[in-house]
Amino acid sequence: xxxxQHFHHPFQHMPDIxxxxxxxxxxxxxAISLTTKIAFDLGKPILLExxxxxxxxxxxxxxxxxxxxxxxxxxxxEGLDTSSALYEWNYAKQILAIRLAESSKSKQTEIESSIFTxxxxxxxxxxxxxxxxxPTPPVLLIDEIDRADEEFEAYLLELLSDFQVTIPELGTxxxxxxxxxxxxxxRTRELNDALKRRCLYLWVDYPSMxxxxxxxxxxxxxxxxxxxxxxxxxxxxxxxxxxxxxxGVAESLDWAQALLSLKVDSINSEILFDTAGVLLxxxxxxxxxxxxxxxxxxxxxxx
Amino acid sequence: xxxxxxxxxxxxxxxxxxxxxxxxxxxxxxxLVITPARSIDVFKTLSCIDISNKDEYQLALRLxxxxxxxxxxIFDRVFNSYWNNTPEGEGDYILANSEMIKGSLDAxxxxxxxRDMISESDSFSEAAVARxxxxxMRWDPLAxxxxxxxxxxxxxLATRPSRRRQNGPHGAKIDIRKSVRKSVPFGxxxxxxxxxxxxxxKTRIVLLxxxxxxxxxxxxxxxxxxxxxxxxxxxxxxxxxxxxxxDITALLRGHDVVNVLAKVSKTVxxxxxxxxxxxxxxxxxxxxxxEGSSRSTVxxxxxxxxxxxxxxxxxxxxELAKRRTRSIVWINPMYGSSSFEIRAKTMKAAMPYIDEFxxxxxxxxxxxxxxxxxxLS
Numbered sequence: 001x002x003x004x005q006h007f008h009h010p011f012q013h014m015p016d017i018x019x020x021x022x023x024x025x026x027x028x029x030x031a032i033s034l035t036t037k038i039a040f041d042l043g044k045p046i047l048l049e050x051x052x053x054x055x056x057x058x059x060x061x062x063x064x065x066x067x068x069x070x071x072x073x074x075x076x077x078e079g080l081d082t083s084s085a086l087y088e089w090n091y092a093k094q095i096l097a098i099r100l101a102e103s104s105k106s107k108q109t110e111i112e113s114s115i116f117t118x119x120x121x122x123x124x125x126x127x128x129x130x131x132x133x134x135p136t137p138p139v140l141l142i143d144e145i146d147r148a149d150e151e152f153e154a155y156l157l158e159l160l161s162d163f164q165v166t167i168p169e170l171g172t173x174x175x176x177x178x179x180x181x182x183x184x185x186x187r188t189r190e191l192n193d194a195l196k197r198r199c200l201y202l203w204v205d206y207p208s209m210x211x212x213x214x215x216x217x218x219x220x221x222x223x224x225x226x227x228x229x230x231x232x233x234x235x236x237x238x239x240x241x242x243x244x245x246x247x248g249v250a251e252s253l254d255w256a257q258a259l260l261s262l263k264v265d266s267i268n269s270e271i272l273f274d275t276a277g278v279l280l281x282x283x284x285x286x287x288x289x290x291x292x293x294x295x296x297x298x299x300x301x302x303x
Numbered sequence: 304x305x306x307x308x309x310x311x312x313x314x315x316x317x318x319x320x321x322x323x324x325x326x327x328x329x330x331x332x333x334x335l336v337i338t339p340a341r342s343i344d345v346f347k348t349l350s351c352i353d354i355s356n357k358d359e360y361q362l363a364l365r366l367x368x369x370x371x372x373x374x375x376x377i378f379d380r381v382f383n384s385y386w387n388n389t390p391e392g393e394g395d396y397i398l399a400n401s402e403m404i405k406g407s408l409d410a411x412x413x414x415x416x417x418r419d420m421i422s423e424s425d426s427f428s429e430a431a432v433a434r435x436x437x438x439x440m441r442w443d444p445l446a447x448x449x450x451x452x453x454x455x456x457x458x459x460l461a462t463r464p465s466r467r468r469q470n471g472p473h474g475a476k477i478d479i480r481k482s483v484r485k486s487v488p489f490g491x492x493x494x495x496x497x498x499x500x501x502x503x504x505k506t507r508i509v510l511l512x513x514x515x516x517x518x519x520x521x522x523x524x525x526x527x528x529x530x531x532x533x534x535x536x537x538x539x540x541x542x543x544x545x546x547x548x549x550d551i552t553a554l555l556r557g558h559d560v561v562n563v564l565a566k567v568s569k570t571v572x573x574x575x576x577x578x579x580x581x582x583x584x585x586x587x588x589x590x591x592x593x594e595g596s597s598r599s600t601v602x603x604x605x606x607x608x609x610x611x612x613x614x615x616x617x618x619x620x621x622e623l624a625k626r627r628t629r630s631i632v633w634i635n636p637m638y639g640s641s642s643f644e645i646r647a648k649t650m651k652a653a654m655p656y657i658d659e660f661x662x663x664x665x666x667x668x669x670x671x672x673x674x675x676x677x678x679l680s
Contacts, residue, residue: 014353034352034362041351044344049372078504078599079467083480091479098491108490149505150537189507189538190552196370197341203372244593244623284623 007137007177009040010066026055026062027207027214035202036063045160045181047145047196050204052186053248059204060141060182070138072179074125076148082155087167088122116169127173130165134177145195146185153192160198207249209236215249220256230267230298231256237297238279243288247279254278269294319354320346322385323364329381330368334566341367357386371553452669453535471500504599508532508539509591509628513606514571515545515578521636525605526564528669529555540591544583545576550591578609580649581616588620592627600628607637608650617649621656630658634669 011017014037021028028036039046048056064071074085094115101111123131129140145153159165163175183199185191207215212232216223231252239246247255255278264271272294276286323345331337344367352363361382369375468476481497510532512518512525529541533555540552549571557563568574592600602624610617624631633653654660663669 014359030358031362034359035366038348038351038363038366042344042347047370079465079502081467089480089483091483094483095479102491111491112487189540190371193336193370193556197338197344200366201370201375202366203375242589244589 007135011037011040020066021062022218024062024065025218026058027211027218028059029207029211031202032059032204035200039200040180043178045183045199047183047185047191047199047201048204049185049187049201051206051246051248053250054204054206055249056182056184056204057141057143060139060184063180063182064139067136067139067180069136070132071141072125072129072132072138073141073143076142076144076146076152078147078149080148080152082152084124085152086124086126086165088124089116090120090122094120118170121167121170126159127165129179129181130159130163130173130175132175132177132179137175137177138179140179140181142181142183144186145183146188146191150192153195157192157195157198160195206239206246209233212236212249212252216252216256219253220260223256223260224265227259227265227267228256231259234267234272234298235279238289241288241292243280243285244282245280245285251279267298269298272298319349323349326364326382326385327368329385330378333377333381334570335368335374335377335381336370337368361386453531456669465502465504467502468499469502471498474498474500476500505538506536506629507600508536509587509600509602510539510541511583511587511602511604511606512541512543513545513578513580513583513604514543514574514576515609516575517578517607517609518605518636519575524636524663524669528605530560530563542583542587542591543571543574544579544586545573546579546582547573547576548583548586549573578606579612580606580608580610580653581613581620584617584620584624588623588627592624601630601632602628603632603634605634605636607635608633608647608653610647610649612649614648614652618652618656621653625656631656632659632661633657634661634663636663 010020011033014033017033017037018028018030021033035046038044046059048059050056060073061071097115097120098111101114125140129138132138142156145156148156160181163178164172166172183195206212209232212235213228216228216231217225220228235247235252235255255275258275258278259267259271262271262275273290276289280286280289324342327337327342327345345364348363348367349360352359354360361379364382365375365378369378468474468478470478470481476499478497478499482493482495483491485495485497486493510529512529514522514525518525529543529551532539533541533552540550541555542548542550542552551567551571554566554570555563557566587602592602621631635650661669
């Protein structure tokens with residue numbers, strides 16, 4: 001029997017979704033809006049892949065802000081296991097309790113039953129998401145899933161299908177309301193097909209120049225419109241060059257803020273050269289930038 | 304030319320269902336894995352969208368049917384082709400199969416000093432290169448699987464201790480969690496202490512295989528190696544190159560060898576073509592090695608090194624790859640012959656950047672070498 005509560009989400013009408021995102025500082029295109037709507041309608045997780053800094057994690061944060069709910073984040077890494085992701089017993093506290101109980105001559109069965117209770121339980125992100133009460137679901141962000149081991153991915157598969165967790169000593173916990181699950185991946189490895197099949201897949205690409213202008217204007221409202229246009233144009237040009245790590249949206253925003261703090265009105269080759277480290281993160285890329293014709297990169301005529 | 308319009312003539316639900324199934328079928332023919340479960344998901348999704356809006360319909364289908372960036376490109380091509388009633392050019396989608404295919408074909412490349420080994424034409428125009436290699440003929444079904452070899456190779460290459468720990472009866476560190484668990488039957492008395500040792504980090508192998516004409520005679524070994532690596536080490540990547548580069552990791556996942564070989568033949572249309580090692584290394588550096596931890600990545604190049612391409616480019620890219628990987632292993636099948644000496648300019652240029660140079664030409668020879676390999680630092 002389905003014991004899960006039904007949640008009436010705010011993403012019912014497609015035309016309203018971009019505005020809803022914009023009101024919370026996120027510029028969503030049609031693909032993101034539709035993915036969000038379908039994910040909420042069908043209760044399916046979203047798998048976002050894309051280069052670093054294109055706004056994958058930010059989408060989860062924005063969804064949490066829109067729903068005014070808790071964002072539960074699980075940062076994946078190699079070797080991540082269920083004790084770090086799901087739950088763990090507080091062993092130090094348990095040993096202390098055992099010693100105290102022994103000194104008070106408690107029975108063994110009493111000790112056993114008292115130390116495996118919720119007082120001694122560390123709840124980790126996945127269990128927190130399952131135990132989150134309704135009616136608004138939490139947003140569960142499983143960040144950089146590609147960094148976790150395949151064994152963990154297999155475990156996640158089971159969790160995502162049922163949203164229930166069994167702790168042998170305590171029983172089974174079932175989510176009252178299904179969490180909104182966002183998985184992100186930077187493609188350091190291919191994910192399991194079974195996991196992908198359970199998700200709605202979306203490749204998040206670098207934004208268009210116009211969208212990037214909007215993003216900068218949204219996040220750095222103090223900046224001049226002409227300067228915003230210059231920034232997005234130059235970053236767009238830089239992305240067409242085969243750098244080792246192309247600048248993402250996060251770098252554009254950092255650059256906009258840097259230029260604002262330097263009180264720069266217009267960008268010239270000297271400014272670009274001096275602040276290259278904000279946009280490019282590899283020595284080879286910066287050297288390559290230095291060798292380029294800065295004037296054509298800035299491309300004044302088209303600004 | 305007619306176009307599909309779900310608003311007008313085909314307004315009825317069964318028409319939508321029929322078109323959707325046709326698109327699923329076309330996507331399946333184009334190489335996407337469309338299981339019945341995925342098709343069901345598509346139909347569930349249709350109830351959430353405005354199907355009279357083409358973009359919305361296309362996006363909704365893509366969200367469910369594609370699961371990589373490359374598959375998104377293939378799907379869009381299939382969809383547009385179906386929508387506009389234009390026959391899809393055979394193999395067009397294949398060119399979109401890899402993000403790595405960026406440049407146009409490099410014509411005019413030829414191999415040096417190994418004409419005797421090249422059975423195919425030595426002209427590498429687009430027409431000549433764009434052909435299917437019959438890989439089934441090059442697959443040796445009787446060859447034993449290479450699991451043992453791959454595991455041994457992986458063991459030799461994996462040396463980096465992880466932050467995580469595993470059971471080890473002689474470990475220095477006590478596992479409190481396990482010790483407490485073990486003590487329950489003894490009235491919580493800590494009698495048997497569990498100990499742990501550091502885990503050794505898994506190695507991520509990036510296998511870069513030369514499938515140019517000069518490597519044709521080693522194809523059975525190459526195919527075995529690719530299958531073995533992909534089956535044994537799930538987080539590895541397999542990339543093949545000649546004048547172009549294709550990531551065939553996803554294709555090698557299938558269980559049925561015949562199907563997999565057919566898919567690879569269909570996708571890698573430059574098999575037995577010329578060689579451009581510099582371009583292959585550039586693609587790998589930009590698209591594979593840029594991601595993930597450099598300390599746990601080992602790049603294995605299987606190539607004879609015959610290439611008259613950009614020597615400076617090979618040096619530059621290997622230098623970059625060296626920084627992005629823990630070690631570079633080069634397996635050169637030609638090295639197995641008695642008359643071999645490193646004469647190929649590319650091979651000479653590459654030598655300073657290679658940590659292990661292995662003269663292997665079949666599974667047995669590689670197994671012997673790997674067993675004798677010292678652990679790479």
